[in-house]
Amino acid sequence: MADIELSAALEDYLERIYLIExxxxxxxxxxxxxxxGVRASSVTSALRNLSALGLVNYTPYDLITLTETGTAMAKEIFGxxxxxxxxxxxxxxxxAEEADRTACKMEHTVSKTVxxxxxxxxxxxERCPGGTAAAGTDFSQFVAQNCSNKTKDCPYCSLLASADKKE
Structure with missing residues (x-):
């Protein structure tokens, strides 16, 4: 895949075309x-730019498809x-709704490493056999209980407190 830098807006267009396609x-x-949720003139401008970059097959008033490179980039953005x-x-x-909105903003700025x-x-x-799937549940409980470190009701804080006493 070519190393093409796109603005967040053009990435959104590419991703949306991919989903529609x-x-x-x-x-x-x-x-x-x-x-x-944009005007047709904005779409036309974006399609011209994406076409010039070789990412979409675009002719005015015709159907729009992604090129092979466009598909690869759109899949990566969607991923x-x-x-x-x-x-x-x-x-x-x-x-779910907030996660989707936030992910849409983050997807444009997060490095490949991160x-x-x-x-x-x-x-x-999700998958570690050492019981770490429970970590997600424990975190959800932590958030729901508004745990403020070293709370008597929290089993993990209790464990930490007892470990501190042993030292």
Whole structure:
């Protein structure tokens, strides 16, 4: 995949075209405008830019499809969005709507290294056989109880307190 730098807005267009294309096999400018809540003139401008970069097949008033490079980039953007949304929901317990909005903002700025760590940590919490799937549950309980460190009712704070006494 070519090393093409896109603005957050163009990444959003690419991702949206990808999602529409998955459903309908091709996108129309009005589908994109409706999905992103923008004017048709904004879509036209973005499509011209994406076409000039070789990421979309675009001719005015015709169906829009992604090129091979465009598809690869869109899948990568969508993958970041999905991983971040999943992390926010499953690990941090953020509600789905807020997780989706936040992931959309974060997907444009998170480095590849940090993104990979998000993915690995979410996978670790979800799949590690050492009982770490409970870590996500424990964190959710921690947040719900508004735990303020060394609370008698918290089993982990109690363990820490007893360990401190032994030292």
């Amino acid at each position: 998955r459903k309908k096999h091709a996108a129309r400018a009005k589908d994109i405008a409706m999905a992103l 970041r969005h999905t991983a971040l949304r999943s992390f926010l929901e499953k690990v941090l317990g953020v509600d 993104m990979e760590r998000f993915r690995k940590y979410a996978d670790y919490v």
